[in-house]
């Protein structure tokens with residue numbers, strides 16, 4: 001691996017801004033992190049409810065085809081023909097039981113096997129269709145959430161998730177039996193790390209809405225899991241009580257169960273953020289496009305057991321509350337852009353709230369602490385091989 | 392009353408332009424006033440990708456007059472001072488229309504919206520797509536939007552949205 005020079009400050013609460021903007025660092029991140037020993041969520045099975053349903057996705061540029069085969073089993077393939085590597089499927093989603101590559105008409109079934117190719121007698125002597133299925137990356141599934149890793153050395157998924165499993169399972173409605181409501185997709189002008197550093201983490205002072213809606217600050221727990229610093233939030237849900245400025249109060253109404261822990265966020269290294277807030281269930285599949293751009297697909301879900309009224313409520317709440325145009329999150333989107341502009345200046349981003357001792361890493365935090373991001377930064381630093389200053 | 396097709400078409404165009412002008416002026420009250428004063432007046436903004444796959448989720452989902460009024464509050468009161476502001480220019484072109492009943496017309500139009508963030512000053516396309524509108528004829532003969540579905544060809548936005556499309 002390439003040696004990169006970057007002086008990392010001695011204090012755990014300081015992150016050099018250079019790390020967000022240098023092209024050479026980004027190229028190395030693709031190798032060490034996105035193609036390295038990490039698991040990346042790329043879909044939830046409920047996005048493909050029926051046999052033959054598929055979705056395509058690019059994981060930091062690598063094209064994937066995620067499909068449910070004719071027997072109902074979800075599989076992940078590289079979205080490239082096993083002949084000369086032509087992109088096999090161009091649709092973002094759809095339903096097909098066979099995939100035909102138009103270039104030389106090789107035909108694959110929903111299990112990825114090559115089932116037809118014209119004129120094989122002209123091919124290499126001994127050519128055998130069975131040797132040319134679609135290639136597959138390693139993948140695994142946690143309560144319907146489909147993860148891919150591009151390295152053979154990544155530890156098993158459950159070990160990777162560690163103590164974040166419980167919060168993530170609860171966020172996936174406890175049983176993972178979700179029903180897709182739709183997507184909001186956006187490209188932000190920001191480095192992927194600025195996105196993950198500021199999504200999920202909660203800055204109540206930013207949100208004028210909290211005050212205007214008479215929303216009380218909830219009591220919450222924030223903790224990190226595994227050496228990667230996956231971040232989990234579990235908070236009591238504070239529902240607006242007094243008068244609000246909204247004429248349609250259903251936008252902030254809570255119809256679900258369990259207000260004691262009504263709000264959950266799980267943010268997995270490197271880019272995944274998921275949240276369950278009020279009755280919104282939202283998985284954010286995010287991937288870097290380049291050092292200056294990240295693309296986020298906000299996918300929203302209902303639960304399979306919801307009645308019609310509940311689905312409708314979730315749909316109305318999901319559309320208007322938490323996405324790139326949502327009442328309590330549009331401002332976050334603007335912060336992603338502005339942080340990235342600010343990162344083109346010398347020095348470090350300095351975390352304050354919740355930091356007790358800059359020379360120590362902790363793993364339990366208060367709901368609105370900034371310091372919950374620090375274990376993840378320490379892991380990032382070590383993966384990238386940047387040396388921490390001793391003085 | 393509208394007598395001829397020519398004057399009907401001119402009146403429909405006036406509805407389209409009133410909306411475009413209100414949005415480009417960031418005059419949310421005028422945007423709201425271009426909608427019929429009926430409880431089920433609505434505005435939806437969603438990607439054509441969602442619609443084509445039967446996914447009802449939108450970027451904005453204002454399915455009643457109260458939500459349209461709340462949308463004005465979001466922009467005028469709640470979000471003030473928290474985002475990078477941008478100018479927009481809406482270009483709209485009526486492509487077809489027909490009368491649904493004595494008081495209602497359906498029309499389709501194409502739109503493209505340019506945006507120019509105030510900080511960068513660089514103009515880019517924010518979104519392109521179609522408006523699918525129901526238009527209500529008022530007692531005085533004037534026309535207002537009863538419902539608008541902005542169906543975006545743009546499935547991946549180049550940034551967050553503050554103002555309706």
Ligand code: FES
Pocket residue numbers: 081082083084085086101102103104105106
């Ligand atoms: S590249 Fe697909 S058939 Fe040749």
Ligand SMILES: [Fe+2]
Pocket residue numbers: 201202203207328329332
């Ligand atoms: Fe926030």
